[in-house]
Amino acid sequence: MIENKIKTLRQAAKVSTVQDSDKIWCVIAGNEEMVNNVAYEAILNKDRVKILFREHITSRESFVTKKYDFIMLYGETSKIRDLSLISKESGGAYLKIAPYYVEDESNLMLVVGPEDNIKKFLGDVEKSTINASFLLEDKTTGFIESDVYITGWLPRFVRDITDPLFKMADVALSTVLISTEEEHIEKIKEIAKSNKIFVIRFKDILKEE
Numbered sequence: 001m002i003e004n005k006i007k008t009l010r011q012a013a014k015v016s017t018v019q020d021s022d023k024i025w026c027v028i029a030g031n032e033e034m035v036n037n038v039a040y041e042a043i044l045n046k047d048r049v050k051i052l053f054r055e056h057i058t059s060r061e062s063f064v065t066k067k068y069d070f071i072m073l074y075g076e077t078s079k080i081r082d083l084s085l086i087s088k089e090s091g092g093a094y095l096k097i098a099p100y101y102v103e104d105e106s107n108l109m110l111v112v113g114p115e116d117n118i119k120k121f122l123g124d125v126e127k128s129t130i131n132a133s134f135l136l137e138d139k140t141t142g143f144i145e146s147d148v149y150i151t152g153w154l155p156r157f158v159r160d161i162t163d164p165l166f167k168m169a170d171v172a173l174s175t176v177l178i179s180t181e182e183e184h185i186e187k188i189k190e191i192a193k194s195n196k197i198f199v200i201r202f203k204d205i206l207k208e209e
Contacts, residue, residue: 091142
């Protein structure tokens with residue numbers, strides 16, 4: 001049911017987020033190199049776009065370490081479009097957040113994490129008594145960096161063979177924008193933390209502008 005809902009929202013997002021506006025917000029997520037390229041281009045065009053924040057996340061689960069970056073931008077629609085193309089061409093995930101979302105939804109929350117973790121998070125939210133709406137979603141088509149650190153215990157010649165195989169693990173990244181009620185914010189943060197994903201209230205981002 002969640003998968004169908006997200007597919008529908010993804011199609012709606014393609015329409016709603018491309019409407020012209022003077023300025024919009026955008027979150028771009030993926031591997032470190034791609035986000036570095038986006039950040040560099042944003043710095044060169046700082047008169048047209050502003051970097052609100054950037055995060056580098058390292059998450060360890062069982063024997064797997066997952067690493068990814070994401071960046072939050074605010075600026076001219078045309079420049080944001082250019083930066084989102086850098087993400088798209090490199091297999092990144094991006095959400096363009098139009099002003100009417102911020103005006104109409106007082107409790108927006110941005111969630112970022114490995115795809116499997118996000119699916120578990122959305123499932124836990126669905127099963128709870130939380131009233132939440134999933135507004136936008138996108139995921140990487142390129143894979144984020146992952147290492148299986150159990151190989152550190154193996155002899156060097158074995159690691160030379162196995163490391164490349166483990167580093168090819170297919171780990172995708174998802175970004176989701178959700179809306180909820182004030183009384184459910186802390187519970188959503190708890191669910192996100194238990195699923196080892198990043199979550200931030202959009203209102204907190206606006207305070208930093």
